[in-house]
Amino acid sequence: MSDHSAWDEAVSRFAGINGSYYRRAFRRIGERRGYVPSFNVAAALFGPVWFGGRRLWSAFWPVLVADLLAAVLIAFALSGGASGEQGARADRLATLAATRLAEARTANDADPGSAMAKSLTRSAAALEQAAKDARQAAEDARSGASLIVAIGGGLLLLARLAAGGLADHIAERRFREWRLEGDAGKAGFSLLHAAGAAGLLAVFVPIVFLHFADRTLFDAVPSDPAWNSAAAARLNAGVAAVSGAASPVAGRLTAAIDAMLGLMEGILTGTPWPVVMAVILALAWQLAGFRVFLLTFVAVSYLAILGYWEKSMQTVALLGTAALISVAIGIPLGVLCGYNRRVAAVMRPLLDFMQTMPAFVYLIPVIALFGIGKPSGIIATVIFGIPPVVRLTALGIASVPAAVREAAVAFGASRTFILFRIDLPTAAPSIMAGVSQTILMCLSMVVIAALIGAKGLGEDVLHALQYAAQGQGLLAGLAILLCAIVLDRIVQGRQSP
Structure with missing residues (x-):
């Protein structure tokens, strides 16, 4: 068997799926120095799932983080962004301003021109202005939501384009390492690892969207303060015992x-x-x-x-x-x-x-x-x-x-x-x-x-x-x-x- 045929067979064993594509891509990358233009459509479409299936972990985690960050930006923008918090603040200020204005009217009816009535009136006016500012801030935040969606989508697109452009080079480097080491665990496409990567996305992305849809859903980590108190009490007793023994x-x-x-x-x-x-x-x-x-x-x-x-x-x-x-x-x-x-x-x-x-x-x-x-x-x-x-x-x-x-x-x-x-x-x-x-x-x-x-x-x-x-x-x-x-x-x- 010639060296060329042996190389083709090694690439086929390493690639596992679509061996002919990787033979052409690896040959083109190996014949030239520096970066050779190459685009892997599967890596661009499936992102971390493809890298996980290939067990290319050095690229899997950056692509996964980029996808999750894009999901966070998009979910944040679709939920209204900061406009929801500003709107709630505006409603609270408006309610407080109405209450303060009613108190000012009551004080003015009891003693027209009194210092208390004037103070309550000024306070009500200040609260009304603060509520207007909060509503304006909510409107500005709502208008900026589309920009945040565009940024998130652009980040996702950029990450996938980078994944597609670098996937063949990363896989070719792993192929050279595999030929030197002969590690069977680095060859082929692992459906189990790809399913694990897909499972991570299937769990994390919905959690992100659910969190921004209802901010109280994953707002706090579930914990029991009694556990903290019990652990601290045991540590106090342990430190006291050690201190007494080592005194x-x-x-x-x-x-x-x-x-x-x-x-x-x-x-x-x-x-x-x-x-x-x-x-x-x-x-x-x-x-x-x-x-x-x-x-x-x-x-x-x-x-x-x-x-x-x-x-x-x-x-x-x-x-x-x-x-x-x-x-x-x-x-x-x-x-x-x-x-x-x-x-x-x-x-x-x-x-x-x-x-x-x-x-x-x-x-x-x-x-x-x-x-x-x-x-x-x-x-x-x-x-x-x-x-x-x-x-x-x-x-x-x-x-x-x-x-x-x-x-x-x-x-x-x-x-x-x-x-x-x-x-x-x-x-x-x-x-x-x-x-x-x-x-x-x-x-x-x-x-x-x-x-x-x-x-x-x-x-x-x-x-x-x-x-x-x-x-x-x-x-x-x-x-x-x-x-x-x-x-x-x-x-x-x-x-x-």
């Missing part, structure tokens, strides 16, 4: 963090400010060079001149404690994840949870376990800041070339030697990037940590938010920004741009 350990952990924070804060705030400032500038020069030294000088001058020096040192102490704990836990954990894929698979959803969960949510169990104060702020900051150093350390360890390790093993190197003399130095750029990201993530928590008793610059930003002191908030925010920039440049060292 001895939590107390010792709080004391340890408090002692560490007190030592660092005492060093930064108790030492005379010229000494601390000189040490910071010397570190900037030594570790990162002259440009970062100038940046650090500008930053510390800003903090000192505007009176933020002591609070910035409190913030640095809070940040330093949280960052040290994060790095001390994160680097060994990242090394373990880099060596062991199972541990990495277990840690990945936990790290995702720690980064995506809003900080205000996990402040609740932290407060329940550790109370209000600086240690709780540090623990919340550690939870938020530890994922970057774990991820980037694991990435750095996993990226060490296997040939380097094999050469070390061939020369008789131990596991400890490989870890400390090969893997960690090779992965050092990635690890330092993780440390820098952790520091910045921890610094971004200072305002949130101020909500539970942490001091520092976050307290000034919090007060500015409470009392709408825009200037004070901007000055404190700029101080936090300068601290972040300086710390990031010093940690990155001479590799910083």
Whole structure:
């Protein structure tokens, strides 16, 4: 059998239905580079049903969403659009205006020219004008319904034209993948999947039209408030039980963090400010060079001149404690994840949870376990800041070339030697990037940590938010920004741009 005949047979097995059409279309697409004009009438007519039957899911969902969006626009316009709401509002205002006018007449009959009668008359006139404006808005919305129908129809037509013009190209790409992989599940036309796609349309489109025909039909999700209350009560009991059981350990952990924070804060705030400032500038020069030294000088001058020096040192102490704990836990954990894929698979959803969960949510169990104060702020900051150093350390360890390790093993190197003399130095750029990201993530928590008793610059930003002191908030925010920039440049060292 010739290669041409084998190719034709493969296309026929892949297409399943109307194989001759797809042989011509695939041959035309394969002979030329770039986009080749082609239009699949079946894909244009049946849209998501065709893509579902072909199991081309990357195109199925966009076409389905476009169809549903067009249905929403058309149903919204046919139901009157916003004119129904405006008309109901106009009727309510007209009823209220009539009531207010009757009250004004009664007051005027009782005491002609009284202030109450005049006030009620003005109120009735204002309500009548508002009702007229609402009716005019309803008329404008009703006149715009035809435009919305045209937009919905145009969207549907455009989506189907795009589906027809791209269907053969998407199917041809899937055919090439099928020939390489030999996956029988990607060949042929699946009537079951096509029926499923058609069922989705048969369910969703009527629901859309029924909803706009009667806005109260699917207005609210059916729920039972008692379920929420019962679940919250169980969680309260669970948190109380865990808090009571963990109170001895939590107390010792709080004391340890408090002692560490007190030592660092005492060093930064108790030492005379010229000494601390000189040490910071010397570190900037030594570790990162002259440009970062100038940046650090500008930053510390800003903090000192505007009176933020002591609070910035409190913030640095809070940040330093949280960052040290994060790095001390994160680097060994990242090394373990880099060596062991199972541990990495277990840690990945936990790290995702720690980064995506809003900080205000996990402040609740932290407060329940550790109370209000600086240690709780540090623990919340550690939870938020530890994922970057774990991820980037694991990435750095996993990226060490296997040939380097094999050469070390061939020369008789131990596991400890490989870890400390090969893997960690090779992965050092990635690890330092993780440390820098952790520091910045921890610094971004200072305002949130101020909500539970942490001091520092976050307290000034919090007060500015409470009392709408825009200037004070901007000055404190700029101080936090300068601290972040300086710390990031010093940690990155001479590799910083």
